[in-house]
Amino acid sequence: MSESSLVPTLEVVENGEPTVFRIHGRHVGDGIYQGAITFFAVCIPLLVALIAVEIAIAGWPTFRHFGLSFLTSSDWDPVKKRFGAAPAIYGTLVSSAIALLLATPLALGVSVFLSEFAPHWLRQPVGFLVDLLAAIPSVVYGLWGIFVLLPLLRDPVMPFLRDTLGLGNTPFFSGPAYGPSMLAAGIILAIMVLPYIASVSREVLLAVPRAQREAAMALGATRWEAIWRAVLPYAKSGIIGGVILGLGRALGETMAVTMLIGNRQEISASLFAPGYTMASLIANEFSEASSDAHLSALMAVGFTLFVITIVVNAIARWLVWRVSRSASGQAA
Amino acid sequence: MKQRFTRVLIAGVIACAASAVGAPAQGGGADLTGAGSSFAYPIYSKWASIYAQKTGVKVNYQSIGSSGGIRQLSEQTVDFGASDGPMTDEQMAKAKGGPILHIPTVLGAVSITYNLPSVKQPLRLTGVVLANIYLGKVTKWNDPSIRALNPGVSLPGSDILVVHRSDGSGTTYIFTDYLAAVSSDWASGPGKGQALSWPVGLGGKGSEGVTGQVKQTPGAIGYVELSYATANHLPVALIKNAAGQWVAPTIEGVTEAAAAAAARLPATSDFRISIVNAPGRAAYPISSFTWILLYKNPANATKGKQLVDFLRWALHDGEKEAPSLEYAPLPPKMVAMLDKRLNDINLAAH
Numbered sequence: 001m002s003e004s005s006l007v008p009t010l011e012v013v014e015n016g017e018p019t020v021f022r023i024h025g026r027h028v029g030d031g032i033y034q035g036a037i038t039f040f041a042v043c044i045p046l047l048v049a050l051i052a053v054e055i056a057i058a059g060w061p062t063f064r065h066f067g068l069s070f071l072t073s074s075d076w077d078p079v080k081k082r083f084g085a086a087p088a089i090y091g092t093l094v095s096s097a098i099a100l101l102l103a104t105p106l107a108l109g110v111s112v113f114l115s116e117f118a119p120h121w122l123r124q125p126v127g128f129l130v131d132l133l134a135a136i137p138s139v140v141y142g143l144w145g146i147f148v149l150l151p152l153l154r155d156p157v158m159p160f161l162r163d164t165l166g167l168g169n170t171p172f173f174s175g176p177a178y179g180p181s182m183l184a185a186g187i188i189l190a191i192m193v194l195p196y197i198a199s200v201s202r203e204v205l206l207a208v209p210r211a212q213r214e215a216a217m218a219l220g221a222t223r224w225e226a227i228w229r230a231v232l233p234y235a236k237s238g239i240i241g242g243v244i245l246g247l248g249r250a251l252g253e254t255m256a257v258t259m260l261i262g263n264r265q266e267i268s269a270s271l272f273a274p275g276y277t278m279a280s281l282i283a284n285e286f287s288e289a290s291s292d293a294h295l296s297a298l299m300a301v302g303f304t305l306f307v308i309t310i311v312v313n314a315i316a317r318w319l320v321w322r323v324s325r326s327a328s329g330q331a332a
Numbered sequence: 333m334k335q336r337f338t339r340v341l342i343a344g345v346i347a348c349a350a351s352a353v354g355a356p357a358q359g360g361g362a363d364l365t366g367a368g369s370s371f372a373y374p375i376y377s378k379w380a381s382i383y384a385q386k387t388g389v390k391v392n393y394q395s396i397g398s399s400g401g402i403r404q405l406s407e408q409t410v411d412f413g414a415s416d417g418p419m420t421d422e423q424m425a426k427a428k429g430g431p432i433l434h435i436p437t438v439l440g441a442v443s444i445t446y447n448l449p450s451v452k453q454p455l456r457l458t459g460v461v462l463a464n465i466y467l468g469k470v471t472k473w474n475d476p477s478i479r480a481l482n483p484g485v486s487l488p489g490s491d492i493l494v495v496h497r498s499d500g501s502g503t504t505y506i507f508t509d510y511l512a513a514v515s516s517d518w519a520s521g522p523g524k525g526q527a528l529s530w531p532v533g534l535g536g537k538g539s540e541g542v543t544g545q546v547k548q549t550p551g552a553i554g555y556v557e558l559s560y561a562t563a564n565h566l567p568v569a570l571i572k573n574a575a576g577q578w579v580a581p582t583i584e585g586v587t588e589a590a591a592a593a594a595a596r597l598p599a600t601s602d603f604r605i606s607i608v609n610a611p612g613r614a615a616y617p618i619s620s621f622t623w624i625l626l627y628k629n630p631a632n633a634t635k636g637k638q639l640v641d642f643l644r645w646a647l648h649d650g651e652k653e654a655p656s657l658e659y660a661p662l663p664p665k666m667v668a669m670l671d672k673r674l675n676d677i678n679l680a681a682h
Contacts, residue, residue, distance in 0.1 A: 079529065080523065176491065263535030289500065
C-alpha cells in the first residue's frame, strides 16, 4: 500500500527549510502539475469576480438612475420603468429567517436524537430519510406546497393561529388567509434547509469525543445536562456552520418559493400576506424583460442578492470564528 | 459551504444569461432556427415536425419567451423570432439586420376563469368591470356593477381574490392590452405589458399556478389562455364585446375577431395590430395574434428562401393544425394579404 514503493528514487533534500521531497526525473511533471492545480484554484475566484463584475456592469444603469431608492422603494413597475426592490429584499431576508427559526430546533432535535439516543439500528434509516429531503427537486416541493401545504394553511392552520390562539391581534398574523404567503414560503424553506442543518449537526455531534460525555456524567450530570452543557457547546461552531449552509440555501432558493409566496411587491408585517423574494423576481421576469431598463433592474437585483449573500455569510463566518474562539478559550 | 450557494447562483446566472441574452442558438444540424414565444411553442413544434417529414427541412424552435426571441433576432443569432406582442419602434430600430417583417401565424385568446361554487350559469362581465376588479375598485362579488350584469344570479357577498401571472408572459400582455383598451383608468394606471405593477392580488407562476390558486380558493378570479382553460375544463366568463354581445372564448369567436380586424386593414399594414375589443357580432374581445418575426433582407439568401417556403406552407397547410391545439387559424383574407407580403422579402444574395 505504501506510495513510496511505486517511486523508487524518492529522496529527501534538507535545505535548512522544511523538508522538501524531490523525485528524480519528474521536475517537469511536477511543474506542470503545480501549474495546473494553481490555474484551477485561481479559476474559481476569478469566475466569481468576473460574474460579480458582469452583473454589476449590467445593473449599473439602474443603480445610477435610482440610487439608494432602488433599495428602499417599493415601487416596481416595468411598464413605467420605475424600479424599487425593497419588497424583494425584505421578503428574501424574512422568509430565510422564518426558515431558520423553524428548521434549526427541529434539525437539532433530530441530530441529538440520532447521535445520543437512537438505538443503532434506527440511526442509519432515519438519518438516510432526513438526508433524502435534500434530494427532492425544488419544483416538487413547490407542487407539494400548492396541493398540500397551502390548503392546510388556509384551513385550519391560519384561522387557528389568527382566531383560536388570538394571534390575529398582533400585526404578524392578521389579514385574510388565502394560503400563498410569507409564512408558506418560510415553512417550505424550513423543510428544504432542514436536511442540511441536521446532517452537518449529526456529523459534528458524532465527532464529539466520548470523553466529553463521560467526564460530564462522572461529575454527576444527568444525560440532559451532559448533552446541554458538555456535548452541544463542544459542537457549537460546527452546528452554526450547518445553519449557515441552510441559510445559503434559503436565500437563493427560487422555484418552490416562487410557487408559494404569492409574488406581491409589497412589504407587510403580516406573515399571512403575500410577498416576494429577489430570486423569485429574477426567475419570474427575466425571460420576458422587454426593455433594457427592466433587464438592467433585474441584473441590479441579482447583484444586490449577490452582495447580501456575501455579507450574510461574512457575518455568519465571523460568528463561527467567535464561537470557536470563545469555546477554545473556555477549554484553556 | 458558502461557495456552494455562490456556485448555484453562478450556474443559475449563466444558464439564464445563456438562454436569454443572446448566446447563439444551438442549431443541432437544423436548417432553420427560431426562438421566442412559449405560447406558440406547441403549434410551431408541430409544424416543424410535419414540415420535416414532408420536405426534409428541419426547423429548430426554442421557446425561450417572446422578449428573448426579439433579442435573439435583433442580434441575428436566429433565423426567425416569435413574439406574442409586436415589436416596438424602438426595438425595431435596434435590430442589427435591418427592417423586420411581422407575420401573424395563429391567434390565441385569454379566458377569464373564476371560482364561485354557488353560481351555476356562466358569469357575465364587461371589460370595464373586469378592469375595476383588477384595479381593486370592485372588491365584493355582490357589488352592484357585477349584479347588474348577472340578473337572477345569486352572487355571494365574499371578497374577490384577484389572481394574475407572476412570470412575464404574453398572456398577461393580451389581457392587459384589453383592459387598457376598454378602461382609461387601467391605461393610465398599470398599463399594458408582459409584466407590470398589479394594484391588487396574488401572483401565480404560470397558467398552472393561476389555475391552482383559483381552483382552491372560493371567490377567486384569474386569467389563463384559452387552450389551457379548455384542456382543464375551467369555468369561463362570458365577456361583452364591442358589438354588445355576450361571447364565450371559442376558436370561432377569436377568428371572427381577426376577420373583423382584417376587414379594415389597409393593404400596406405592417400587421403590428392589436385586435382586442374587435368589432364583429361574434368576436371574442380578449384575442390576439402571435407573430413570427424575420428580416426583410435575410443575411443568408438560401436560408431566407427556406424560411419563406416554410411560412407559406404554414399559412396554408399548417393553419389546419391550429384548432386541434386550441389556436384559432387566420381568416382567409389575411392569409392572402400575407402571401403578398412574403413576396417583399429580398432573396437576392448580397
